[in-house]
Amino acid sequence: MPELPEVEVVRLGLAQALPGRMIAGVRVLHPRPVRRHAGGVDDFVTSLIGRQFVEPKRRGKFLWLPFADSDALMAHLGMSGQFRVDDPGTALPPQCRVVFSFEDNGPELRFVDQRMFGGIWLSPGGAEAPAEIAHIALDLFDPGLDLVALVAAIRSRKSGIKRVLLNQQVVSGIGNIYADEALWAARVHYDTAADQLSAVKVRGLLVAATEVMTAALAQGGTSFDALYVNVNGTSGYFSRSLSAYGRDGQPCPRCGQGIVREAFMNRSSYRCPQCQPRIVD
DNA sequence: ACTATATCCTGTATGC
DNA sequence: TGCATACAGGATATAG
Known part of the structure; x- marks a missing residue:
């Protein structure tokens, strides 16, 4: 089950794969992982196209992927969520729920989640301090922890x-x-x-x-x-x-x-x- | 404000 | 072999 170390491993992997890259397409294969997006599935897709990723961040088990603007893609892996970085031609994993493709035609970002306790959604203005995690305490790895x-x-x-x-x-x-x-x-x-x-x-x-x-x-x-x-x-x-x-x-x-x-x-x-x-x- | 519990979800393992 | 059930446990809504 992903806890802090597992989420941090994912964050480090995404930090190698995403910064500087611009989203060209989004495919939502199952609506449930996007349930926390305020505008629904269609709005999720159109809102993300054209966004450029910068350095991924984490607090506790929450992960967020800020964009070059002031917004961010929020993510929680829940029980069984995964982010995968795979070449576009490769087969989708069985429980793949959302696929992001990029303008550079490089590796896709895939959100896979068997039990679907996890989710991804757009956090308006969330690049630095997402409102969704204002109530979440600092974790033991946070330099600001008292x-x-x-x-x-x-x-x-x-x-x-x-x-x-x-x-x-x-x-x-x-x-x-x-x-x-x-x-x-x-x-x-x-x-x-x-x-x-x-x-x-x-x-x-x-x-x-x-x-x-x-x-x-x-x-x-x-x-x-x-x-x-x-x-x-x-x-x-x-x-x-x-x-x-x-x-x-x-x-x-x-x-x-x-x-x-x-x-x-x-x-x-x-x-x-x-x-x-x-x-x- | 704090505390405790029900709920969501599906693939795998186990029992009859 | 087939069917039913238990189990894994994140965050959150709700009730007390």
């Missing part, structure tokens, strides 16, 4: 710590995989109330999250199957380095106890029952 303020914000919450880590309005970019990995590294149970954790512990959790996402980025991101790939269609290798996520029944790399999977927020949480015991107060 770590002390973030620790305080997390500790002001009564919810379980994992809910808080997943709340993109508190800190962005962390999803189910890296939340579980950070909690494992910091030896914290996912349901510990955030306001019961010390500032040192919360800081340690954020450092752990930053470290695991940095390592994942260096390996090209985490992928279990063909659902998450880079712009060339290949997968990262970080799934081999995970300590807790997806390791139900396998030994904890630190103590050897079996990792357990538990239902949590309509998804799964993985933890080591010995290193991350439930806190009872």
